[in-house]
Amino acid sequence: MNSSDVLWLACGLVLVIEGLLPAVNPAGWRRVFEQLLQLSDEQIRLGGLFGMVVGLLIIWFFQ
Numbered sequence: 001m002n003s004s005d006v007l008w009l010a011c012g013l014v015l016v017i018e019g020l021l022p023a024v025n026p027a028g029w030r031r032v033f034e035q036l037l038q039l040s041d042e043q044i045r046l047g048g049l050f051g052m053v054v055g056l057l058i059i060w061f062f063q
Helices: 003-024 026-036 041-062
Strands: none
Touching (some): 003 026
16 A cells, blocks of 8 residues: 555545544534634634644554
8 A cells, every 4th residue: 555545545534533423413513513613713723733743643653
């Protein structure tokens, strides 16, 4: 498997994981986004940065 295949596989996996909550519990998904609208830009930015760091650590760990 070449690096391009791995990239497409990772993108597909992200879409599957992100689609789980709205597919299984659409009302819960809507509540989550309503709560996100109450957060400040800084809180959202920190959450995004935290997710990126965790993702990078997972990638580094499994390399």
